[in-house]
Amino acid sequence: MDTNAEKKYFFEALSLLYEMQWLHNIAVTEILTKASLDAIPKEWIEHLRILENEELNNLIARRTIKSEWPDSLKTYVEKCQNINRLPLVQTSPFRIELPQKFKIGLSRKKQHEIIHLAHLVHTQCKLHDIQTIVDLGAGLGYVCQMLHYLYGYRVLGLERDKENVNRACIRQEKLYPDSLTKVKYIHCDVTRDSADTIEFILQQEFPGFTDACLIGLHACGDLSASASRIFCKIKSAKLFILISCCYHKLSISKNIQTPLQEKQYFHNFPTSNCLRETIAGHNFDIGQFLRVPFLRLACQESADKWHDMSKEKHDEHSFHVLARAVLELYSQQSRRP
Known part of the structure; x- marks a missing residue:
């Protein structure tokens, strides 16, 4: 294994995750209470909101870029593509009929x-x-x-x-x-x-x-x-x-409460020596941006699910996500004196 190549990959991935933590460092239920939607660049919204259903699916599943998009959005999608290491797994179909x-x-x-x-x-x-x-x-x-x-x-x-x-x-x-x-x-x-x-x-x-x-x-x-x-x-x-x-259920070794957020460090993350060395070598504070929300996201379904997702399914998913966020917002506001 080329250790230098691995460290380069980890550095690029960590840099992207740190830069874009506004996308993944907040629980889905808190997107309204933490106003994370406000962090989306306005020029992104202008182009993303007019995508057809198939174009949206291709953006997520295939990292398809449109020429008229702002450079910041195109750069983000390209970086995502570069750090994507999920192999295309070919499996032989087989069927077993169980009693x-x-x-x-x-x-x-x-x-x-x-x-x-x-x-x-x-x-x-x-x-x-x-x-x-x-x-x-x-x-x-x-x-x-x-x-x-x-x-x-x-x-x-x-x-x-x-x-x-x-x-x-x-x-x-x-x-x-x-x-x-x-x-x-x-x-x-x-x-x-x-x-x-x-x-x-x-x-x-x-x-x-x-x-x-x-x-x-x-x-x-x-x-x-x-x-x-x-x-x-x-x-x-x-x-x-x-x-x-359920990576997010890893035991936490240390919590540090800051004015902005709670930093979280885990007993068994990371386990890779190479990743640990990269983190130490570049002084990444992973307790700041690789917290429970990130680990929860890491064990969700892959982007392949978006290949043929219908508009109706997107609407249903969006409704459920926002409904949970609205309930969280309501519960917090109702607790205020």
Whole structure:
């Protein structure tokens, strides 16, 4: 890896995020109470408000620029395009029809997620001849059961919520009794120091196992960072497949209240040594502009969603955003003496 190239990229991204923090450094519900809409340059509004629906979609999804736009808007869109590193992922379409008992309590979105995660895990485990999987943050055990049902894996589901563990076990006994010896649900509060505990549980539940794959679906907040450290410490863990979420729920190490805003610094952000060095080398105060609103935005849907969004859908989304902002404004004004 070219460290200098990476640092250059981080510097450009941080500079843009700092410069344009008026766009992302405020919670959506506060766009009226903090008057963030007033920060939009008037020359931008003049051009953006007359865009046709398809032009608006192309601006967001494809970073399409119009020649008559002001230079400041064109420069912003070009910078966004330059720091965009999301790869175009080509996936082979496949369809699995699940028995009805697997659909109980599962939305279509959830079915899609666990089916595709199970397929990804199987594809990778097959390459490395791995038969044992550890699900960190197993919830109600949907992924665990799917991996066993579709591909025959032994799965250890670790979950910190005792009620979820109990419900997963009840669901298993009722719907999947033939998996009782292959799928285990254990109460375990997974932290960065849980490697030895997890290895001990693995040996207890699946004696004689060799290699394992660690997985996490919607590994919320600090769990993603903890899971990464656990993977580095467990010798038998040969694969690690993680889908993170809710970055804004990372634990905060320090709050500093200033006259203008609250600065927020997180225990597990950033985790990249290169990014930390870039921040230190250029004296970026990330507690000022990479706060909870930024981390919340980072785990939202990608711009691809805008490709074919209809005007009706845009109107519906706009209404809901502004309705929440109006309620927040009303609640604040009603509290004033």
